[in-house]
Amino acid sequence: MPKRKEIYKELLLQIGSSREVEQYLKVFSAVDRSRFAVIKVGGGVIQHHLQELAAAVTFLHHLGLRPIILHGAGPQVDKALRAANISCEKIDNLR
Numbered sequence: 001m002p003k004r005k006e007i008y009k010e011l012l013l014q015i016g017s018s019r020e021v022e023q024y025l026k027v028f029s030a031v032d033r034s035r036f037a038v039i040k041v042g043g044g045v046i047q048h049h050l051q052e053l054a055a056a057v058t059f060l061h062h063l064g065l066r067p068i069i070l071h072g073a074g075p076q077v078d079k080a081l082r083a084a085n086i087s088c089e090k091i092d093n094l095r
Helices: 004-014 018-028 043-048 050-062 074-083
Strands: 036-041 066-071
Touching: 004 050, 036 050, 043 050, 043 074, 050 066
Parallel strands: 036 066
Antiparallel strands: none
């Protein structure tokens, strides 16, 4: 597991403004083992950005958080419905 200093350095390289950096450092510098991060992930992210998601979740874990991922599965549900020849109306992008 990387050292905390290396993790903070990586965080600083990925964040834009110094204000954001200060905010994140304040939150993550005193991480308690019981803290967790809930992340809702859309099906499109799983489909097209799985490696980036894995890197982000690993990064959160290295910060001492316990990531919990909720999968939206939109594209996968759409595909399964089409395969089963089931029509489904969406209103405001919701089934």
